[in-house]
Amino acid sequence: MGIAFRKYHGLGNDFILIDHRQQVELQVSPQQAIELCDRNFGIGADGVILALPGQGEADYAMRILNSDGSEPEMCGNGIRCLAQFLADLETQDGQSPELPHTYQIHTLGGIMRPQLRPDGQVRVDMGEPRLLAQDIPTTLATADDKVVAQPLTVAGQDWAVTCVNMGNPHCITFVDDVEPIPLADLGPQFEHHPAFPQRSNTEFVQVVRPDYLKMRVWERGAGATLACGTGACALLVAAVLNGKADRAATVELPGGCLQIEWGQDNRVYMTGPATLVFSGETAA
Known part of the structure; x- marks a missing residue:
């Protein structure tokens, strides 16, 4: 018997969503995920997301x-897609949520709170950024210090990098123009740099205006993607720490734009779309 799925994307960052609300244990292995995500021989996606039963105060787990x-x-993009997937499943079950509706989702990065809005956008409380080197984690500073505009040598070039953990690790560097960056060459070297013991996502950021930033991203474990929600949040925090941006800004990614705000409550909020592409069932 095949696996029933729905495919969603958030600004082109695409995911295979699977309903596991009745099963706590993962029924998809890492090898199966590789095969499902293959764009030539599988469904094609940047990742596989499983909707699991909630834990503690959470409605569901991701x-x-x-x-x-x-x-x-x-x-970040994935949790917006998950929120829309859950709403679609609940509607299918005859329990359509009244909008706006907020879910509490347990993730390995903590509890996340995506809110489905009447305008079709999903706003996510992404929590507080973690800035200490031990929390990234990285060896670019002592454990209880921040990593802001620290030098890092990659591909024979010195880069000034700022590190932020938004549930996963990010390394942000500011450039004059993101377009000529050789992402396929530089991305893996940043990701696997010895300074990042758990590897790192990498964002190359161009400041157009204090309220408008452009980025290209190399995602840990996925490579170059059209969008990265946690990366957009991390880069805004990094830009504020470096005195380059306002606390609320539009972040332009190759797949479209996200609205990001680092609130006075120290929490980061992300707003963007989540779109159903198609549904189906894999071959047995």
Whole structure:
């Protein structure tokens, strides 16, 4: 028997969503995730997301497997897609949620709170950024210090990097123009740099205006993607720490724009779309 699924995307960052609300244990192996995400021989996606029963105060739990079979702690675009998937499942079950509706989702990066809005957008309380080196984690500073505009040598070039953990690790560097960045060459070297013991997502950021930033991203375990929600949140925090941006800004990604705000409550809020592409069932 095949696996029933729905495919969603958030600004082109695409995911295979599977209903596991009746099963606590993962029924998809890392190898199966690799096969499902294959864009030539499988469904094609940046990752597989499983909707699991809630734990404690959470309504549901989220687990995600990247296209290389690795498991990240969280995914910003993915959790927006999960929220829409859950609403679609509940509607199918005859329990359509009244909008706006907020879910509490348990992830390996903590509790996340996506809110489905009447305008079709999903706003997510992404929690507080973690800034200490031990929380990234990285060896670029002592454990209880922040990593802001620290030098890092990659591909024979010195980069000034700022590190932020938004449920998963991010390394942000500011450039004059993101377009000519050789992402396929530089991305893996940043991701696997010895300074990041758990690897790292990498964002190359161009400041157009204090309220408008452009980024290209290399995601840990997925490679170059059209969007990264946690990365957009991390780069805004990094831009504020470096005096380059306002606390609320539009972040332009290759797949479209997200609205990001680092609130006075120290929590980061992300607003963007989640779109159903198609549904189906894999071959047995």
